[in-house]
Amino acid sequence: MGEVARRIDFAEESSPGGVSEGEPLRVVLRVRPSTDEEKLRGEEEAVSVDSAAGRLRLKCRDRIHHKGSVRERGEAQFQFSTIFGPSSSQRDIFETTTLPLVEKLFKGKDGLVFAYGATNAGKTYTTQGRGNMRPGLIHHACQKIFDTTSRTGTDSPSNAKLEHEVNISLMEIYNEKCYDLLGDNETKKIVTLRIKEDARGSLFVDGLKKQVVKSVEQVTHALSQGMKLRRVAETDSNERSSRSHAIFTFYLDQFAVHAEGVTELVKSSSLSIVDLAGAERAGRKQGCDREKIRETSHINKSLMNLARCLEVLKENQRRQDGKKHLVPYRQSRLTRLFQPSLETGSAVMIANISPLLRDSDETIHALSCAALACQVHVGTNSLYSWNKENVLSARKTPGENSMTRELARERAKSSQLECEVKRLQLALAKTESRICTMESEVREEAANEMEQALAYMETECARRLQEAAETSERRVEKRIELITKTARKKMLGRARGYVDQAASTKYREWLDEEIDQRKFEEQLHQEERIELLDRIEELEIVLKDCKCVKDLSAVIDEAST
Ligand code: ADP
Ligand code: MG
Numbered sequence: 001m002g003e004v005a006r007r008i009d010f011a012e013e014s015s016p017g018g019v020s021e022g023e024p025l026r027v028v029l030r031v032r033p034s035t036d037e038e039k040l041r042g043e044e045e046a047v048s049v050d051s052a053a054g055r056l057r058l059k060c061r062d063r064i065h066h067k068g069s070v071r072e073r074g075e076a077q078f079q080f081s082t083i084f085g086p087s088s089s090q091r092d093i094f095e096t097t098t099l100p101l102v103e104k105l106f107k108g109k110d111g112l113v114f115a116y117g118a119t120n121a122g123k124t125y126t127t128q129g130r131g132n133m134r135p136g137l138i139h140h141a142c143q144k145i146f147d148t149t150s151r152t153g154t155d156s157p158s159n160a161k162l163e164h165e166v167n168i169s170l171m172e173i174y175n176e177k178c179y180d181l182l183g184d185n186e187t188k189k190i191v192t193l194r195i196k197e198d199a200r201g202s203l204f205v206d207g208l209k210k211q212v213v214k215s216v217e218q219v220t221h222a223l224s225q226g227m228k229l230r231r232v233a234e235t236d237s238n239e240r241s242s243r244s245h246a247i248f249t250f251y252l253d254q255f256a257v258h259a260e261g262v263t264e265l266v267k268s269s270s271l272s273i274v275d276l277a278g279a280e281r282a283g284r285k286q287g288c289d290r291e292k293i294r295e296t297s298h299i300n301k302s303l304m305n306l307a308r309c310l311e312v313l314k315e316n317q318r319r320q321d322g323k324k325h326l327v328p329y330r331q332s333r334l335t336r337l338f339q340p341s342l343e344t345g346s347a348v349m350i351a352n353i354s355p356l357l358r359d360s361d362e363t364i365h366a367l368s369c370a371a372l373a374c375q376v377h378v379g380t381n382s383l384y385s386w387n388k389e390n391v392l393s394a395r396k397t398p399g400e401n402s403m404t405r406e407l408a409r410e411r412a413k414s415s416q417l418e419c420e421v422k423r424l425q426l427a428l429a430k431t432e433s434r435i436c437t438m439e440s441e442v443r444e445e446a447a448n449e450m451e452q453a454l455a456y457m458e459t460e461c462a463r464r465l466q467e468a469a470e471t472s473e474r475r476v477e478k479r480i481e482l483i484t485k486t487a488r489k490k491m492l493g494r495a496r497g498y499v500d501q502a503a504s505t506k507y508r509e510w511l512d513e514e515i516d517q518r519k520f521e522e523q524l525h526q527e528e529r530i531e532l533l534d535r536i537e538e539l540e541i542v543l544k545d546c547k548c549v550k551d552l553s554a555v556i557d558e559a560s561t
Contacts, residue, residue, distance in 0.1 A: 345378030
């Protein structure tokens, strides 16, 4: 990281002491603006750009993980020949990066544009655009291709009429497997395609569907249908993060139609526009989802291998002893497919940059890869340009076109190349055996580390569990104590209530009994009174009778006297 923290202008320097030939790989930086949501969230920006001076400054969030000036000052400075700031338009990017390749396409040269960068840096926006209002590179390239084909002219030497056929294909590399996104419904996402070499060493994806297209609308429709199948997922930084590398390719076949009605294929070329998946650290949203972790590891591995290829290409161009290292193109599908373009210099890298401070760690990685790519000088007479011409010539009638002369010249070189191939094969065998040994060592080391990590995790887990058990036991005891106290209090209160209640009930019962007793006694008194009254009445009657008897006896006495 220390290396990229310096002021860099690789794109304009030739490598010191090197023997590089050809042109440096074209690298263009694009810094996107903050989105409305990011502004609303108050996300801090960390990137400032001086496009005229080709200077970019980046504030770093996590300076302790870096070395040198980034660690000291907390910021890095970069110098690139072409930097597009946040206000750049899709058209500007197209004209600088892809338009020259579209022009070369009509001259029979293959091309590759790839958008590289961290997740959320603007790769998909750059390649595919957003809606109809902000069309991306694919749309602009398509428009330019159909504009040119509609102006069909004549091929000057033979005075033949030129005709074009445009085909497209769309594939994704997901978890190191190739899938056709324009294929038949049943096969999409299921059938994996293999990258193969034909007899002349040219690469092709076996079984990849090529669809003939005649208008921009047909391309837009096919692209939107195909992209619906592309694997995307929510990540820490992007709600719709692409989890695969998407490779969209235009194939242009140019035919000369002669006066006598003979149709001859004169040029055949392709232009690929690639939206790479973004490198991302395993984040919170991935959690323990093994599938997501696997996806991320495949993405990171293939991007790291791309960086490794660039590193080896840069290293090889410095060597003067002719002993070049094997470029590890074969270690990932992506680099295998990029190999011809990287070797022939027909590739353009767009390094997309997020302006946010929270993405600064990923941004610094993308910038260091872009800086590395600037140092790669690509030759024009590589093995692949030779193969390509060979393939094309093989498709035509010998002696009928200018390419045959080229082929004769190239044949002279072929014996020399064959020797080179043999030497490379030998080197490859040696390297492969070295890689095997290294791989087993690395595996063993990784297994040991993993074992240690697991053992540590196990002890740590056991300790934490023990701690947690003790804490929870203490808590439970406290709780029980608290509950007991509260319960006792409540029970006492309730008991007192019961006692009070019981006492009052007893008293009421006693009162009731007393009242009943009184009532009973009163009733008794009443009955006694009535009895007495009856007795008195009887006695009065008796007294009356006695009086009568007495009166009668007095009368009798009187009478008798
Ligand atoms: P990536 O594909 O690198 O993960 P995206 O292309 O999905 O990132 O971009 C992330 C967000 O930033 C999207 O909302 C996109 O619309 C927005 N964006 C990216 N580049 C630009 C730009 N140049 N101008 C405006 N918005 C952009
Ligand atoms: Mg994307």
